[in-house]
Amino acid sequence: MSPLDKQAIVAGPGYSRWLIPPAALAVHLSIGQVYAFSVFKNSLVASFDTSLTAIGWVFSISIVMLGLSAAVLGTWVERSGPRKAMLTAALCWGVGFVVGSAGIASGQLWLLYLGYGVIGGIGLGIGYISPVSTLIKWFPDRPGLATGMAIMGFGGGALIASPLSNRLMGLYDPDFVPTDSGAVASASALAQTFLTLGLVYTAFMLVGAALVRVPPGHGDDSTAEHSPGTNGALVRASQAIRTPQFWLLWVVLFCNVTAGIGILEQAAPMIQDFFREGGDSSVSAAAAGGFVGVLSLANMIGRFVWSSLSDRIGRRTTYVMYLGVGLVLYLLLALFGSSSTVVFVALAAVIISYYGGGFATVPAYLKDLFGTLEVGAIHGRLLTAWAAAGVAGPLIVNGILDRVGEPGNLVAADYRPALLTMVGVLAVGFVANLLIRPVPDEHFDHDAHSANEDRISARQEATR
Amino acid sequence: MSTTDSTRPAPITSGSTTPPVLVALAWLLVGVPLAYGLWQTLVRASALFTG
Incomplete structure (x- = not known):
């Protein structure tokens, strides 16, 4: 049995269910970055010498991939358990940033589409749904509260990513002044910012994957006690x-x-x-x-x-x-x-x-x-x-x-x-x-x- | 629309043996960046009333 399997992450007696929302938040705060993508727009347009529409496609691809991957891989996520899903999401999200960074550094826009848009988008979809079912199982008495805490993180992720990205671009490009609305960061600063964000988010999501557990009795869906609907x-x-x-x-x-x-x-x-x-x-x-x-x-x-x-x-x-x-x-x-x-x-x-x-x-x-x-x-x-x-x-x-x-x-x-x-x-x-x-x-x-x-x-x- | 208590698995609330420090650390880990984001957004939002 792999340590990633659902059976391997069944909580022991007395495991606090209040460790599960921070595990979920670690993932949602990271992938919520996607809503702050606009912070890179001006710099990406200048870096690739292309149109705003061409850069806008990066965000659109990632959101479409979010929906598609959540729909197609939802059953896999359910059967594999939250740790394997969170690890996969962390790797996809991180690799997406790294490939995107390579695209910016080499001036290849298609690599940004592939990295942040497609690979990152798959990470978004898997990451978004990965903790939801587990939270509902841990909090059968308050499912709205539990999922509200996690999905709040998706909204909160953008609040963190926007100032953080501006700081990183300013750090890697001293000429970049975030408060100047027309400011653009250099391609090199953008590439380094993407790389840094990819590494930080991967590490942060892995902490969530390490913390998460399924409730006692939920290691095997066929023998678990499920909470029925109406x-x-x-x-x-x-x-x-x-x-x-x-x-x-x-x-x-x-x-x-x-x-x-x-x-x-x-x-x-x-x-x-x-x-x-x-x-x-x-x-x-x-x-x-x-x-x-x-x-x-x-x-x-x-x-x-x-x-x-x-x-x-x-x-x-x-x-x-x-x-x-x-x-x-x-x-x-x-x-x-x-x-x-x-x-x-x-x-x-x-x-x-x-x-x-x-x-x-x-x-x-x-x-x-x-x-x-x-x-x-x-x-x-x-x-x-x-x-x-x-x-x-x-x-x-x-x-x-x-x-x-x-x-x-x-x-x-x-x-x-x-x-x-x-x-x-x-x-x-x-x-x-x-x-x-x-x-x-x-x-x-x-x-x-x-x-x-x-x-x-x-x-x-x-x-x- | 909700399920009845009799058919719902009991919430796993009692008898926690997890050290409270671990729970607090986990919440700090996510709470600190979230607080940073909230503060930065509040500063930005304040421009609506001062700008």
Whole structure:
């Protein structure tokens, strides 16, 4: 038996479950770096002497690979256990940076696509889902809290990576001044920064892999006591994707993410445009940057707060809030957002907190619907909704805004069609959420279900 | 939508023998960089009110 196998990482008696969230955070804080990729954009454009679009592809490839690898490798992650998955994610993420660094140093953009985009993207997908199922098993009483803590780390990772990357580029290139908006780091500094980040993140993720354990009795899925969903549901991933519940939840996640991206994509120019009169905006570029910071905080906090709340008020009610209240807030933003910056910032911050909350709450929603039998693999398949929204959201917003002009030179009224479109998107998600019902037993894995019932009865007998 | 307590495995909460120092160190390891990121973001966000 390899020390990486699931059977080898069964927690001994008395192993504290409070070591599992930091193990998960070590991974999510590292891979959350992807949301700070824009910090390299100007320098990469200058280094490769290419367009912003060509560099933008690096991020797009990595997010598409995240969705694809989570979907395709979800079952492998579930069966192999969190340590093997975290180790694989750490190696892919680290190698992705190293190959990307080689691409920058040699001026080969395709190596950056392959390294950071493809290899790193696979690390993102495996890393994202690797601790989720384990956390739900350790915290069957508070799955929303547990996954909220980990997925909060994905939001937090960007908060760390952005200033850290700027510091590293400044360290390797003394002429690089991060506070200068037009500053570009040299190719050599960029390559060294990528290399450093790759090594640091790999080491950090390996600590998570070393700490993680599966709960006692979960070394072998076929003999483990699983936490069933509503009505005792225990559903395998291959069967889950044949249920309307899975696809309704897919639509819910897709709509929630698409609507959030509607604001995130254009946050800085949007706030300046909303308060533009006679060609000049009353919101400075520095204040617009501050607004992006506020949204990052709201995104991170929403992941933890709303997901934890879902343990108390239920998953469906929580999504009624994300989509229903979110819809009303979006409408208020479109109609009255330009009345004051306080109103604008407050509305946008709550909307983005719902965006983050939607990511963090969805694993617990899946657990409620399908049970913990293969919840990690089902979660992986559901993340294709994120990849799809990552393409659809910017397409919708940019497509509508392109007709009226260029963000940064618009006024509040120009944003109204895009924002009202997002109200419609949220309405679709709201209805999809209301249509979700418990999974009927025709989809259950009956062998696993009856074996699990026997194990639950035996436990209850033993504790009586 | 939630599972009933009777069918849910009991939370593994009691009888921890893990040294509290190890738990604290693990949280410090992730908490310190997160606090650094939060602080840097708060400084950046403050420009919204001062810029």
